[in-house]
Amino acid sequence: MARTPSCDKSGLRKGTWTPEEDRKLKAYVTRYGYWNWRQLPKYAGLQRCGKSCRLRWLNYLRPNVKRGNYSKEEEETIIRLHESLGNKWSAIAGQLPGRTDNEVKNHWNTNLKKLFKDKSLESKDDSELHVKRGRSEEKEETKLVINPSSPPLILESSLSYSPEQPASSDQFSSDTKDNTVESSKDSVTDDDNKALFEAFEIDSGSFWTEPFFWENSNINTSSSLDSAGYESAEFPFLYREMDFYDQLDGFCF
DNA sequence: AAATGTGACAACCGCAAGCCA
């Protein structure tokens, strides 16, 4: 299922992501957002290309990503949209909350292609019932804009999670578990989430006592961010009393 | 039990579009 890790010429890792890499990427993006995918791995302490990091985040680590177990409704939606849009996987995925283009594409290629063929042989009438929806309903992406002239801290050394140290509280909701349970076999586990969570505590000093910075999701998404740039972007500390990932999903991803 | 075939899906690759100086 996963590729064997290897290194390319420039020394960047390729292939399957390790839990450690996942943890670093998750910790970094959760804290700082993705200000520049190309530069990000350097500051996150990852030996990966930015493209790989982006893909891993969007398809796997991003909050609220649904994995596996497509409902009948979802499958019907995919078939219907594919009929009208063709291989516009990102557009199709946009109509399916929590699903990624890559996953939709894989599901189509491995499961639905045959079904669709059979279905189209049975009847072509369904094609008249297309629901053509605009892309305005697709997920809106709000990027965290960070001053590139003063890049964020490198998290590498700050993620020294100790398994012996229990999480202070269980901030990772059942939703979070849902996001990761399917994939936990090879990388992301509850332990990883706890590790990530604790990484914030360790790195930030006091996770729970930091002031709210982006109250009411009034995120600064323009380039008018002051010279403090990322230094002020303490958005993870917003989630004191909220579901951690639900909130993240609300504005930054 | 071993060999082979097939399904599933994570991840890579190349190209195109968008942005900005």
Next chain:
DNA sequence: CTGGCTTGCGGTTGTCACATT
């Protein structure tokens, strides 16, 4: 306008897990 850089997208590949022979 233009060229460089970054991001997004879709096609494809590689590998594991399970089923079948």
